[in-house]
Amino acid sequence: MRLKTKLFGSTYAFRDVKEVLAKANEEKSGDQLLGIAAGSVSERIAAKVVLSGLTLEELRKNPVIPYEEDEVTRVIDDFVNESIYREIKNWTVGSFREYILDHKTMGADILRISKGLTGEMVAAVAKLMSNMDLVYGASKIRVTGKANYEIGKAGTLSFRLQPNHPTDSIDGILASMMEGLSYGCGDAIIGINPVEDTVENTKRIMESIHQFMVKWKIPTQTCVLSHLSTQMQALQGGAPVSVFFQSVAGTEDANKAFGIDQELIDEAFQLIQRYGTAPGPNLMYFETGQGSEMSLNTDHGADEMTLEARTYGFAKRYRPFMVNNVSGFIGPETLFDGKQILRANLEDHFMGKLTGLPMGMAPCYTNHVNTDQNDQETATMLLAMAGANYYMGVPVGDDVMLSYQDTSYHDDATLRELLNLKPAEEFFQWQVTIGIMDERGRLTERAGDASLFLK
Template sequence: MPYRHTVHQTNYVFDDLKTLLARATPLRSGDQLAGVATQSAEERVAAQMALAELPVTTFLNEAVVPYETDEVTRLIIDTHNATAFALIRHLTVGGFRDFLLADSTTTATLTRLSPGLTPELVAAVSKLMRNQDLITVSAKCEVVTRFRNTIGLRGRLSTRLQPNHPTDDVRGIAASLVDGLLYGAGDAVIGINPATDHVQTTVQLLEMIDAVRQRFAIPTQSCVLSHLTTTIQAIEQGAPVDLAFQSIGGTEAVNASFGINLALLREGWEAARSLKRGTVGENVMYFETGQGSALSANAHHGLDQQTAEVRAYAVARAFEPLLVNSVVGFIGPEYLYNGKQIIRAGLEDHCCGKLLGLPMGVDVCYTNHAEADQDDMDTLLTLLGVGGVTFIMGIPGADDVMLHYQSTSFHDALYIRDVLKLRPAPEFEAWLLQMGLLDDHGKLLPVSAGHRLLAGGVIG
């Protein structure tokens, strides 16, 4: 059905819900590329005002991607929790925004509400929010997951230690791994993006990380970010798989472009859980997402890229992940043109994922041809830290030598933990203290040449 709103005697008409959502979205290059962006700031205001007046129940009755042709839509509708939704059923989208920002809406309230929220509604309310609103709401959310340590507790910030290498050289990866551990990184996961998606390489890297983990009794988890089918084969060969990884999107078509569907995700989830390698929990999935992936695969169905992105979080939610990571600036300036757009998208992704009950991390990053720099990343990192981001990346020098993009370094993690008084995951923090890497105040200690992590040929 069409939606209308009049601004300055101009009557704006939006043909359907997905058009309304697209026109209400803050400007970004990907929506311009897709031809769904608003033509003026006034039209955006009209769309946002029309969206604010919309009953939240609209999102239960009008699908933005047809139910009959899209398994993600079917997942969203078939698993909706009407009991949880009853708390806000009487509201408009604008009223829902006020509800989220109200002092009386607590962390416990949002936790109870989360199963009743649809991704399209969450995307819609975020389009009515300023950056400070996104930060305020995400800071209220607390999503805790567990495998060998406990991720997401309030006052904690975890890091993915990302020791990538352009040729998957084990010595080079081991050197970056030890470097990161010495800086206190790695409590979210020690995760390698392999240069080649081969089962043999995946198994070799998993065995190397697991040997280091066991040798030093490190309470963390490992992951080689190969395709899920490769991980399943590695499990069948007896590899020490902690987490199963997969990039996901918000439509059946974009997931098909990744070579997956919901049935395959379930197979990987069950295979990883069958190993029972967790010690404090059994959250075994690691998902990565990013605004623009649906458009880049021509699988967006006319959706704006942020709405498509939030639908991916419904896919993630179905498999109880340990970690979900929005690689926000990785896909390039065709989708997020500059630092301003990357910052806004990172705050949106974090807030929307948390509202849907996900352990959201953000890869605070940009490609070298984007109109962005490390100052923009410092700003986004700080804002996400204030908003309670679950984890960030830790990369030597913030420069990924295999994927060729700019992210956050081990030092950046130390900065944000220090200024915001955040600490690592509790089990990992205890290990850092035991190893003499942190003092009792959470400050990094100098490391002598004889330190255990440097002795005995770890990199040999």
């Protein structure tokens, strides 16, 4: 395994694969805080040169956290399709990049290869790509998910309706739901982040949004984003649940900090299949984002992008309905500004798809980061070109409970019009029936009038 190269008269040598992966990463404040980032542009380029010559086999044999020490590493490695892996193990990372970007390579070809990959392989090839490469590579890959119906099909763009409320007021949640639905939002899922994470409150919200969905015959899915264990108890207590939600990470330690492990998610996976209200087969909803491990001091000295790719490898075990990336949610200690957030968004969307996941995106940011709405909208449009399955739908783009900025109901409608896309078919037909959309998928004059749900 060659871990050094000569560049512009200087020799650059790296200790191991973990260091090569870290120093080949584009500039990220989280890696800099850990002291693992490249010290110069030249060192970053040298690391990319070395990385391009490593084989996929060398990456599998050298995970950033050893198999014996980490549950995430074991889940990913044990899930590898050995027959496909043997076909590609001698590929270099550079040749893998060329394979993905070759115009003759189709999305189905890439998805087949994905069964033989680990997180380190996925991260490595993404580190060698430009922003346009990441958009182009991701645009080839289409992964759908089906709970009550299928989202992510060609010609569609879906949205999670996120009617959060700072006091968990049911009237407030329902009012926000009505507004979002009146703008064509909510075909991916109606998902509420509760303030109070208790079984009783979770059941109360679950029952309220489910009753509204049934009353208006809305063809969608519902979810309350309490901790997974809380949702499990609510479901066992008779609450109507379409899919289970949980944040996941790329190390065993980080998942433990979230209060989860493989055993708990395995149990939840079986529970939702047996008692959930949606037929599936995809009944899990995961949320991820670069930097969560370093913010919890559970990174093991690995870079945040590689750990994010490992997160997707862990999530793949559960065949999720949707995966939502929120890399801009933590703050400047992980991604300092709009440029870093944009890059992370494109990396994460591509890496998730390359892993074989149905990726949605939340190109979000907090108000203490050096970014703004224009940066966010640029990321949103690029990710739409790359084929993201869905985005968030937040009133005026400002979540009053979580205190961060995300895509608004108006952004959602604009993206569909820009790219000539429609909601998921079942939801679209319902929108036409109640007069919010026309047959072209454009909003009618009735759109935005939430009072129609009060009649």
